[in-house]
Amino acid sequence: MRAVSLTRGLLEVVDLPDPRPGAGQLLVSVERCGICGSDLHSRLHADELADSLDLCGYPRYARSGQQVVLGHEIYGEVADRGPWCAGTLASGTPVVTVPLVRRGRQVDGVGLSAHAPGGFAELVVVQESLTLPVPNGLPADLAALTEPMAVAWHAVNRGEVRRKDVAIVLGCGPVGLAVVSVLKARGVATVIASDYSAGRRALATRCGADVVVDPAVASPWEGAAAGHGFMTTLPDEYNAGIDALEGLARLPVPWWASWRALQVMGATRPKRPVVFECVGVPGMLDGILAAAPLHARVVVVGVCMGTDTLRPSLAVNKELDLRFAVGYTPLEFRDTLHALADGTLDASPLLTGRVGLAGVAGAFAALADPEEHAKILIDPSLATDRIMAP
Structure with missing residues (x-):
């Protein structure tokens, strides 16, 4: 052969x-x-x-x-x-x-x-x-x-993305484009895609991205992701906590009882984006840790060759969730194939x-x-x- x-x-x-x-x-x-x-x-x-x-x-x-x-x-x-x-x-x-x-x-x-x-x-x-x-x-x-789209299917699963979440895809090569496509197929309302390449930004739009950003011109964090209620500084979060305590203190029950009830309801869960790192070059992860809002969930899909350096203190103080994704399960592969075949995934x-x-x-x-x-x-x-x- x-x-x-x-x-x-x-x-x-x-x-x-x-x-x-x-x-x-x-x-x-x-x-x-x-x-x-x-x-x-x-x-x-x-x-x-x-x-x-x-x-x-x-x-x-x-x-x-x-x-x-x-x-x-x-x-x-x-x-x-x-x-x-x-x-x-x-x-x-x-x-x-x-x-x-x-x-x-x-x-x-x-x-x-x-x-x-x-x-x-x-x-x-x-x-x-x-x-x-x-x-x-x-x-x-x-x-x-099917195979490359299954990689994106698995990455989105790793991100545990909900429809009302804001998803930010950094890098619009084949992996990033596949992630954008899967996110939109899953009904995620707001997908922000960022890439330096005009050609790839155009493809991201065709894949369904709601906002497309050239990071050389605008920040996907300060511009596109603004207005979604994300905490961006530690004083923001501290003030929100104090405001909540002062408000709960006016109720006829102990503040901790009210807080616990709100926690069970999910009302105390901080708003945060789900970020997909699809570039895989040195410096990307540290840049994300520095720029991402507090409590962001970061899914690393891009493969960085060799060693890289990041500052864990950034992730600790922002309480970021850092996950890595590779491959897929046989069920995810099967589901991707059928989503392609029935037209729900383009x-x-x-x-x-x-x-x-x-x-x-x-x-x-x-x-x-x-x-x-x-x-x-x-x-x-x-x-x-x-x-x-x-």
Whole structure:
């Protein structure tokens, strides 16, 4: 089969033996595979990522000196199956898959390990139990977005966002755009998106963002997020507490009894935004800790390579809630697929190009320009090396 391999930062089209599915595995003919930010990181920072994953107990992540076939945002058709399969997915069934394969008790990330070649190829092996049929005739380009949209679905779940919350999305690359799309699909009333790129701000608007901010011109905190009742200074909060005590003291019951009743009702819960950090560059987290209103909940979705520095005292004094998100559960993956298929989740604004295997290196270069592309899909059937319109 033809595939695109990565070795020491070099992407090249190669001929490899056709993979064979093992026990409980399927062979899938790849029709689309998205290029993910993780793929871009793996090209330049494979060893740093591998060192981090090693500390997490997974020593088999792709390293720069290995030949790796990237690609984990996979859509294709079932071509064959290995032994001990349930057989519920017939040959020719269009499918998407959670990109993990298991041999014995060893689990590897498809497209993120030399031990599990990915979807930048004509064929790929996937785990039958993690593979879902595509419903409702969902077009291939949109079905291929199931995996990255599931990442955003999980991030929004991690944020525990309610419809009346204000959500602030910092960074409108593919991850940020996906988060905006999921937030609006969930009915969140106010979504503020911020990015330096005019092209990405335009895509954020298409994804449904209610307010779009150029941080070089205006602050997403002082401007867009103003007027929502957030506490921005410690004296604000202290004064609010004193005012509440003085008001409750006028009631014919002890103030603590009234306060406790209001607390049960949720009336004492401070107003706060839910912030999604989708940039992943050094300094972002500390900047958020400094600028965010008191009690903000921050969900870190962007992957910062290497080390970073932040001031914990900022988060302590503001009592910020800092969370990190990666991946998704199988249920979140399934729910994302069906939201795409029934039209409640629109991911089409993310699609900006398609390319054949011969054009993958060029697509990686194009994705370095935020004004040019957001999500490029690989279509192994395309013979050209040019990036085509989706």
